[in-house]
Amino acid sequence: MFVDIAKVSVAAGDGGNGAVSFRHEKYIDKGGPDGGDGGKGGDIIFVADSNVNTLVDFRYKPELKSEHGGSGTERNKHGRSGAAFRVNVPVGTIIRRDDEVLADLTEAGQEVVVAKGGNGGFGNAHFKSSTRQAPRVAEVGEKGEKFEATLELKLLADVGLVGFPNAGKSTFLSVVSNARPEIADYAFTTLTPNLGVADVDESTLLIADIPGLIEGASEGKGLGAAFLRHIERTSVILHLIDVLSDNVAGDYKKIRKELEKHSPELINRPEIVVLTKIDAVDDEIVAMQSTELQNVTESPIFAISSSAHKNTTEVLRALAEAVKAVKTQKELDELGDDSKKDGIPVISLSQKQIDDAWLVEKDDEIYVVTGSKIEKFATRTDFGNVHGVNRLRDIMRKLGIMHELERKGARGDSIIRICGHEFTLLEQ
Ligand SMILES: Nc1nc2c(ncn2[C@@H]2O[C@H](COP(=O)(O)OP(=O)(O)OP(=O)(O)O)[C@@H](O)[C@H]2O)c(=O)[nH]1
Numbered sequence: 001m002f003v004d005i006a007k008v009s010v011a012a013g014d015g016g017n018g019a020v021s022f023r024h025e026k027y028i029d030k031g032g033p034d035g036g037d038g039g040k041g042g043d044i045i046f047v048a049d050s051n052v053n054t055l056v057d058f059r060y061k062p063e064l065k066s067e068h069g070g071s072g073t074e075r076n077k078h079g080r081s082g083a084a085f086r087v088n089v090p091v092g093t094i095i096r097r098d099d100e101v102l103a104d105l106t107e108a109g110q111e112v113v114v115a116k117g118g119n120g121g122f123g124n125a126h127f128k129s130s131t132r133q134a135p136r137v138a139e140v141g142e143k144g145e146k147f148e149a150t151l152e153l154k155l156l157a158d159v160g161l162v163g164f165p166n167a168g169k170s171t172f173l174s175v176v177s178n179a180r181p182e183i184a185d186y187a188f189t190t191l192t193p194n195l196g197v198a199d200v201d202e203s204t205l206l207i208a209d210i211p212g213l214i215e216g217a218s219e220g221k222g223l224g225a226a227f228l229r230h231i232e233r234t235s236v237i238l239h240l241i242d243v244l245s246d247n248v249a250g251d252y253k254k255i256r257k258e259l260e261k262h263s264p265e266l267i268n269r270p271e272i273v274v275l276t277k278i279d280a281v282d283d284e285i286v287a288m289q290s291t292e293l294q295n296v297t298e299s300p301i302f303a304i305s306s307s308a309h310k311n312t313t314e315v316l317r318a319l320a321e322a323v324k325a326v327k328t329q330k331e332l333d334e335l336g337d338d339s340k341k342d343g344i345p346v347i348s349l350s351q352k353q354i355d356d357a358w359l360v361e362k363d364d365e366i367y368v369v370t371g372s373k374i375e376k377f378a379t380r381t382d383f384g385n386v387h388g389v390n391r392l393r394d395i396m397r398k399l400g401i402m403h404e405l406e407r408k409g410a411r412g413d414s415i416i417r418i419c420g421h422e423f424t425l426l427e428q
């Protein structure tokens with residue numbers, strides 16, 4: 001079964017907690033802190049796999065989970081890292097969280113961390129300082145990222161076959177490639193896309209055959225609508241028309257209209273037009289039908305017979321050339337973009353500067369602190385533990401946040417809020 005849309009829940013592993021522990025040694029009453037760090041939670045990694053052709057495995061919204069990190073223990077032993085969870089998806093899968101595209105896996109073997117495992121919390125061995133010899137504080141592990149993701153497959157083929165049902169698309173694919181799609185003498189034989197690999201001279205073409213289109217396909221008529229998305233990312237369109245049709249020009253225009261309605265840009269995609277099944281008619285008919293088509297299109301026109309293998313290689317050659325031209329143009333465009341960038345000076349903050357930045361704002365009587373780094377520390381703080389909160393206060397002092405709070409009028413018992421957690425400026 002072919003499935004090209006799916007929803008999944010992803011839940012990366014939480015980081016393990018840091019440990020509070022003190023060295024036990026003979027003759028030493030109380031040793032220094034030796035609580036180990038928690039291990040990192042496992043990531044959720046998506047991998048594009050050319051052996052996977054559909055999202056069918058994700059049909060029933062499975063939960064994709066990776067392992068939690070282990071907790072730290074005494075004697076500075078760090079917790080075990082949680083294993084990552086690797087998810088194989090077809091090449092051409094787009095992964096979204098709400099409307100944001102997290103990844104678009106366009107090449108076999110490409111992989112992307114879609115949900116990050118949480119970092120492990122520090123054990124108390126980290127928190128020894130001259131003023132705090134026996135820190136009874138450790139961090140809790142950071143939570144792993146958790147959300148619902150939408151997977152959408154948009155095939156990445158070189159050539160997309162379009163045409164009315166029964167035009168001979170699947171037959172063409174079966175003759176020129178390794179694919180063995182179902183073929184029959186009725187409309188809507190093909191129910192889901194087929195992919196085939198065709199070799200011609202030195203090139204290899206990946207060809208996608210989709211179900212036949214009919215008038216109104218872009219509005220959901222027939223089967224084609226749901227599959228038009230698989231044409232969006234093909235380099236070249238091969239438009240097949242049955243030579244036995246009594247209105248080839250009309251057929252051509254109707255299919256073009258549906259492509260345009262689905263996405264106006266498709267109309268400008270390089271296209272090759274073929275009249276199919278020419279073994280079934282006399283040459284004069286073929287010539288007449290070709291002329292009809294010439295009146296409505298400037299695209300190259302071929303007349304072929306898949307069953308007699310007539311002109312199929314010529315079509316493949318023309319396709320290979322058109323695909324090559326598209327790819328060369330793409331590369332040139334990308335180069336062009338780079339040279340444009342050269343002219344404009346871009347001033348950007350380093351990631352560290354961005355992370356270190358913070359802001360103090362007053363919301364009624366509450367002082368709200370925001371900023372990537374301080375929020376990260378806050379989410380790792382155990383607010384049930386006074387030592388944990390004291391450590392967060394230390395970090396705020398180091399980053400200059402305490403100074404700003406005092407400047408803005410905060411006093412010892414003022415309420416500070418970071419990431420929804422509230423505490424007083426100083427220990428009460
Ligand atoms: N004589 C002749 N018949 C052909 C040729 N190509 C296809 N056919 C016949 O046309 C009919 C339809 O072929 P398919 O390849 O299934 O057509 P399709 O465009 O894939 O159709 P859908 O999947 O329904 O969209 C079948 O009966 C084929 O045998 C050809 O070159 N010559």
Ligand SMILES: [Mg+2]
Nearest residue numbers: 169170189190
């Ligand atoms: Mg078919």
